[in-house]
Amino acid sequence: MNGFETIVFEKSQGIAWVTLNRPRVLNAFNIQMRDxxxxxxxxxxxxxxxxxVIFKGAGERAFCVGADLTEFGTAPSPVIARQVRWERDVWELLLSLKQPLLAALHGYVLGSGVEIACCCDIRIASDGAVFGMPEVSLGMISAAGGSQTLPRLLRVGGALEMLLTGQRISAVEAYRIGLVNKVVPRRELLAAVEDVAAKILSMNQEAVRWAKGAVVRGLDMSLAEGLALESRLFALLRR
Incomplete structure (x- = not known):
């Protein structure tokens, strides 16, 4: 699939690579990128x-610095802006994908960049990556799921500290609080992500998808309901 303005989409040997490709503006998330x-x-x-699926950012400076603020307020009306958002809800689509999603994070990972990463299943960061949720400093709150996905990854206190202070944190701190799974040197980042992808590809793919499905669906259930779901999926897989 070719012809995108703001991303590069590549597919090879079972892996889809999605590269955020606006390096001149640090891969800021704009309307065209959403589309x-x-x-x-x-x-x-x-x-x-x-x-x-592997997500990464083009250029050396950033995975994604968040929303492109130059586009704020450019919709013809709030009603149209809301309608378009729900017609093309990238975030819900990300969360609904059955394939494992991996994120290769480097440089600045801010706002929407963090929110894209939170929608992924495994996040690997370079040692120089910097994370933050700056919306409150701009008089806003997160609008792409950060207030909901961050607390599901971190302790509530850790999520609130990021959301309420706008403070930036290092890759090492992101690892300590559970925002990323691993931190590696920048030159090893893509190889580290590819290694995880290769391990997943070597597994039974039906089992992989059902394992992910059990976790994702179980997050909205009680423990008893989640255990029952796991038992049902296990029985179906063994048929």
């Missing part, structure tokens, strides 16, 4: 040959 991602993610969702 491009929506089309790419829809294609991924419908493609049985794709078993793992």
């Amino acid at each position: 491009d991602l929506y089309e790419a993610l829809t294609a991924i969702n419908d493609d049985p040959e794709i078993t793992v």
Whole structure:
């Protein structure tokens, strides 16, 4: 799939690579990127040959610095802006994908960059990565799920500290609080993510998807309901 303005989409040997590709503005998330991602993610969702998805950012300075503030207030009306958002809800689509999603995080990972990462299943950061949720410093709150996804990854206190103070944290601190799974030198970042993808690809893919599904669906259930779900899925897989 080619022809995107703000992302690069590549597919090889069961892996889909999605590169945020606005390096001149540190891969800031704009309306066109939302539309491009929506089309790419829809294609991924419908493609049985794709078993793992990897997200990364173009350039050396950032994975994504968040929303492109130059586009704020450019919609014809709040009603139209809201309608378009719900018609192309990238965040819900990300969370609904059955394939494992991996994020290779480097440089600045701010705002929407953190929120994209939170929608992924495994996050690996370079040692120089910097994370933050700056919305409160701009008189706003997160609008792409950060207030909901961060507390599900971190302790509530850790999520609130990021959301309420806008403070930036290092990759080492992100690892300590559970925001990322691993920290590696910048030159080893893509190889580290590819290694995880290769391990996933070597597994039974039906089992991989059902394992992810059990976790994701179970988060909205009581422990008893989650255990019952696991038992049902285990029985179905053993047929």
